[in-house]
Amino acid sequence: MTTDILRHENETTPRDRVRPRTIRTPHVLSTLAAFELYASERRLTPATVKRLQAVAIMIDREHPTLATITPDWCQRWIDRLLASGKSPATVKSVHLAFLRLVCKWAFQNAMIETDPAQGVQVHAPVRQRKHDRYWSEDEVRLILSATLRPVATTRFEQDAAAIRWLPWLHAYLGARAGELLKLRGDDVCQVDGMWGIVFRDNETPFRRSRSRFVPLHPQLVEQGFVSFAGKCGSRLLFCPDVDDPAAIDRAVRRIGTKLARKIEEVGVDHGGGAPAHAWRRRFVVAATNAEIAPDVLDHILGRPAAEFRMGGPMQPAYLVAEISKLPRIGVI
Numbered sequence: 001m002t003t004d005i006l007r008h009e010n011e012t013t014p015r016d017r018v019r020p021r022t023i024r025t026p027h028v029l030s031t032l033a034a035f036e037l038y039a040s041e042r043r044l045t046p047a048t049v050k051r052l053q054a055v056a057i058m059i060d061r062e063h064p065t066l067a068t069i070t071p072d073w074c075q076r077w078i079d080r081l082l083a084s085g086k087s088p089a090t091v092k093s094v095h096l097a098f099l100r101l102v103c104k105w106a107f108q109n110a111m112i113e114t115d116p117a118q119g120v121q122v123h124a125p126v127r128q129r130k131h132d133r134y135w136s137e138d139e140v141r142l143i144l145s146a147t148l149r150p151v152a153t154t155r156f157e158q159d160a161a162a163i164r165w166l167p168w169l170h171a172y173l174g175a176r177a178g179e180l181l182k183l184r185g186d187d188v189c190q191v192d193g194m195w196g197i198v199f200r201d202n203e204t205p206f207r208r209s210r211s212r213f214v215p216l217h218p219q220l221v222e223q224g225f226v227s228f229a230g231k232c233g234s235r236l237l238f239c240p241d242v243d244d245p246a247a248i249d250r251a252v253r254r255i256g257t258k259l260a261r262k263i264e265e266v267g268v269d270h271g272g273g274a275p276a277h278a279w280r281r282r283f284v285v286a287a288t289n290a291e292i293a294p295d296v297l298d299h300i301l302g303r304p305a306a307e308f309r310m311g312g313p314m315q316p317a318y319l320v321a322e323i324s325k326l327p328r329i330g331v332i
Contacts, residue, residue, distance in 0.1 A: 174283030
């Protein structure tokens with residue numbers, strides 16, 4: 001998702017502090033044009049470009065040329081976004097991060113004389129954050145048992161699949177919701193005879209991660225998840241397979257609402273936090289109690305240090321043996 005900000009893109013380097021210098025591009029360069037040059041250089045995906053172009057267009061409406069943007073305008077623009085009702089988290093992780101990224105890149109490439117986004121901040125009161133829940137084992141059984149019951153008729157085929165499988169995948173993989181919602185049928189495959197999921201590279205202008213093979217717990221295979229994924233072929237498992245970021249965002253919100261409602265229906269209070277985070281916490285505790293190797297746990301959760309410590313990719317048979325240490329979850 002584009003809200004994952006590439007921290008190292010916004011870090012200050014000695015190169016950033018070199019000024020003044022000769023500008024090698026015309027001063028008529030717009031923010032959108034600069035971003036498109038950046039996107040071409042970094043080979044961003046069309047979907048990512050489409051999402052971020054909207055922010056560039058917002059800026060161009062007020063400042064048609066990047067060179068005329070001033071630090072004072074940057075700060076006032078951020079303050080106005082906050083005053084319009086946008087959340088501080090969104091303004092910081094999308095609008096300000098995009099502004100910093102483009103201005104820094106343009107400055108480094110001698111397209112503007114100074115970087116006007118340096119020092120711009122999101123001034124907002126610190127919000128008391130709700131603590132994400134940790135599911136007890138009784139709550140886990142209640143929630144997962146509910147997924148095995150027939151789902152009410154829905155006009156969105158993928159919604160029923162999400163309600164059926166996402167809680168189980170959260171329980172046995174501890175994966176982030178964003179990772180699971182991007183899965184396609186052919187991401188579920190055998191490697192060296194072992195069933196698992198290949199989480200693909202997730203590269204955006206804000207964060208990079210590597211592909212990894214994550215083993216499936218035997219209980220997921222026995223329940224028919226592999227068969228379900230096989231029937232989906234190469235399409236997305238839980239979201240509409242369309243090249244429309246807005247439609248996918250709507251589907252993600254709709255699925256999240258339905259999953260939260262499902263949890264409430266069985267009498268479990270998710271406390272207003274993110275259910276996916278509660279599953280992730282529960283998975284870490286369960287894996288630790290089952291004495292799954294720490295390197296394997298880090299690998300399953302997508303923590304990059306795991307393979308560096310191991311010296312290379314982990315063998316699928318070893319991963320399956322470790323994930324199988326998790327006790328089966330009984331249903332009611």
